[in-house]
Amino acid sequence: MSEVNTPWLIVGLGNPGPDYAANRHNVGFMVADLLAERIGGKFKRAQKAQAQVVEGRIGAPGPANRRVILAKPMSYMNLSGGPVGSLCDFYKVPVSNIVAIHDELDIDYGMLRLKLGGGDNGHNGLKSMTKAMGSDYHRVRFGIGRPPGRMQVADFVLKDFSSTERKELGYLVDRAADSVECLLAEGLERAQSTYNS
Numbered sequence: 326m327s328e329v330n331t332p333w334l335i336v337g338l339g340n341p342g343p344d345y346a347a348n349r350h351n352v353g354f355m356v357a358d359l360l361a362e363r364i365g366g367k368f369k370r371a372q373k374a375q376a377q378v379v380e381g382r383i384g385a386p387g388p389a390n391r392r393v394i395l396a397k398p399m400s401y402m403n404l405s406g407g408p409v410g411s412l413c414d415f416y417k418v419p420v421s422n423i424v425a426i427h428d429e430l431d432i433d434y435g436m437l438r439l440k441l442g443g444g445d446n447g448h449n450g451l452k453s454m455t456k457a458m459g460s461d462y463h464r465v466r467f468g469i470g471r472p473p474g475r476m477q478v479a480d481f482v483l484k485d486f487s488s489t490e491r492k493e494l495g496y497l498v499d500r501a502a503d504s505v506e507c508l509l510a511e512g513l514e515r516a517q518s519t520y521n522s
Contacts, residue, residue: 338450374411389510403449406457423462432468
């Protein structure tokens with residue numbers, strides 16, 4: 326399979342169900358939903374994995390046009406690796422063509438950082454993915470900042486974005502989706518120089 330035809334698996338990390346939909350931990354789902362909207366697709370249940378998927382293409386017609394599978398694991402965050410591994414096998418996606426979009430505590434709210442490989446930094450979704458397939462996948466890290474005061478991390482990530490944060494959230498999710506498109510079309514270095522803040 327040529328590099329142009331090799332699919333990319335874009336994974337938005339989050340928890341399934343309406344109770345979690347607006348949580349900080351679900352920003353990966355939010356970005357995946359926007360990307361699906363942009364390519365004119367609707368998420369459907371995957372046949373071979375506990376996930377919802379949309380297949381389509383991202384990028385202008387020509388060499389930068391990429392075949393993509395957008396995925397939202399439906400297994401809960403800390404078990405994301407199983408569905409992602411199954412999708413990789415089914416669609417024959419190399420690990421280097423996986424992009425995980427996830428919330429990141431160690432970056433200020435709304436900041437983005439793109440990278441390839443690395444540790445999981447205590448993020449259970451990444452931990453599960455790395456256990457299933459190694460760590461050599463791309464990450465789009467969406468900053469949510471640290472919990473205020475003595476609030477536990479688990480409570481903070483499972484809370485909805487604050488009313489102040491929500492004012493900017495649409496723009497920030499849009500920017501994160503742009504960064505994924507840039508990564509696929511122009512490569513990691515260009516995406517980092519444009520979007521890493």
